[in-house]
Amino acid sequence: MHPAAKRLHDHEVSGDETNIEYGASEFGGFGQYFRNKQIKLDTQLREANQCRSQIFKDCHIYLNGRTEPSHTILKGLIVSNGGSICAFLGGKTYATHIVAEHLTKRKNNQFANYKVVKPAWVVNCVNQGKLLDWTNYRAIESSLPTLDPKETQEQIILEEREKVNCLAPDYISSYYARSRLHFLSTKKAELRSKCQQLAGQLPVAERPSPRTILHIDFDSFFVAVALKDKPDLKDQPICVSWGGPSSDIASCNYKAREFGVQNGMWVSRALQLCPKLVCLSYNFDEYTRCSDVLYQEIVDLRPDYVTAVSVDEALVDVTSLCSKTDASQLAQELRSRIKAKTGIEASVGVAPNIFLAKMALRLAKPAGVVCLTQSSAPQRLANCSVRDLPGIGYHIAAKLADLGVTNYSHLKRVTENTLKNQLGNAVGTKLVDYLNCQDSDDISLMDQVQKSVGVELCWGVRLLNDNEVAQFTSNLTEELWSRVQSLYPETLTIKFYRRAADAPFVTPKYMGCGRCDVTSKTRRVVGLDLEGLKTLVIQCVQSFACPPMDMRGLGLQLRLMDTTTPTHHAIKFPQLETASRSTSPNKPKIQLPPSRRRGPTTLSQFVNQPDKVEVDMEVFDNLPSQIKREIMAHEDEFLVKVPSSRSRSEPAAVTTYEPVSFRGVTSEAGLRQVLRDWMRSAESPHYEDVCEFRDFVDYLFDSDWNWTKAISLVNYLNHCSLNLSQDWQYLAKVMQERVAQKILPIN
């Protein structure tokens, strides 16, 4: 083979760095890291020794369609003169030039932002030994480049939107209905909460000390499910994906992995590696069904503790059970029961801690059980890639590789300090733990109360103008709101995806987000209703000042109120002289509480629509569960308005509700007394009382000499609420927020 042709060949088979995009380099896993390094070395070598010239230095050239001379010849010319070839348009490094003879109308638009040249440009550059002005070789007619790029972009978006319209009313729900990652995330959350509610979970203190932990999951779950009704394909290389060239492989079987196919890889790439790869479809319903069987079987064991790791994966503390039965026998029986009921193989790792259980599971696959002990582990794990250690992903593995650590046993070559300095304290400590086969994580401490709720959508987002951005944002906010349910949001973090300046307008992945710059902002949202939230989010999105057509995705995350570690925050008293200025030019008007009637607590109503009396079903659905229960309890009074019911005497057994009143109470001590009585009277505050309190605080605050009393009262409420229900705590937050709003103009 001719040296130049050989280089070309090598360049192609070693993978093209221009094809790395959206973390695609992860797909090769750890090997890819070295491969990338190798490519760099190759390039340097070529430049140093073998290149005829550097004419095309820094040129990444994409060849489009039929050309004269042929691709092969052009490639040879480009590469041997210091340039490189773009195998795909787009990706992390973008093409500097496109070589084309003729362009379709669509490609005329698509390529409008590129330097599109005729093949003669390449040939002439080489002949004259220098980089010639490309504009003399334009492949796009002179009339076309004058097109406003903005109009071109608009056209592209309009075309794309005919197929995928992110503004369609059901876009978000239909998207999530088909997203595997959404499925995994939501299932995990669901299972976690179910596991937490399991009766009989032994608290940490009561569980005996050397534990027996099972880590169980299905083998290539999605593929196994897909193969259930296609047993004849069992020995073929199989993957599960939606099927197109740029669709992700969600799962592939061991046969496919032999070819280098990996989860997360694009189908096109996988087909290069394994032309016979068979793509099968998702079946989310069946995943759920198998998952239910798995968890049911686990629960039926009556273990000490269960933690959901994933839809197909769980950690089980079986210490107590193993005092009678042998752990591996238990695991084997579990495996066969699950196999019998689902038709799918599962594997089990057995070990004294989570780390070792996870590693044992790896060794157990496929379709097996492996037990690891502190003493047997070091030997069995020695050749394990660091990439396989829990919490060690692509990036940390790469850093470890720079330290000369690629597998488990290498870890002992590096000092603890080096690890901590290079990888951070947490990871360093964890790795040292791993080396000692220790794991400080406790299975029951892994699932705490939920700390945040979020939504994210970064596919198919193609928007033309500010209005559309607002519409899309509003839709996504509604989706977020629908997931808030009975939770108490405190702050909102907005994550904004914007096309990277040098990323191509048309993304390599169909309708994907391409390479993006991601920025985020955090805002307080205590006391906001859906409309308020929408306004805030839209305003925030606009503050990113992104051209609408470059928006590629949006994430919204609500941090929830933390009731486990209360911060004893109090509102600070402003300086006296500045405070007096607060006697407002625009004094907020004091709203009168709605007519006195018995009713449930509706904190959300307070927040949403203070004066509304009827219960809106949509509002109802979003209420905290405690409040819902109360509404249900008072349902009769709610649906039928009976003002007279107050005068009717209640049965003695029923505690009668006395509305709170602060009016006429002047001393701070007196006010606190009323507050204390109120808090003692109910597990959750009643709606009318909330309004009364709000109005009273407003009144104190606005009648300009009593603002200190208002702040003090709210601080007192906050202080006391720390021992009360979340509803009380949230009320305190809402009031603090309200008061803070009033102080704000002073600062």
Add this chain to the structure above:
DNA sequence: GATGTGTGGTAG
């Protein structure tokens, strides 16, 4: 020094 914000990493 405690607290909050923005960013980055990981897992399935």
Add this chain to the structure above:
DNA sequence: ATCGCTACCACACATC
């Protein structure tokens, strides 16, 4: 064509 989610941890840095 295609469905690139989401909760959580950790860290650097700003703020006061």
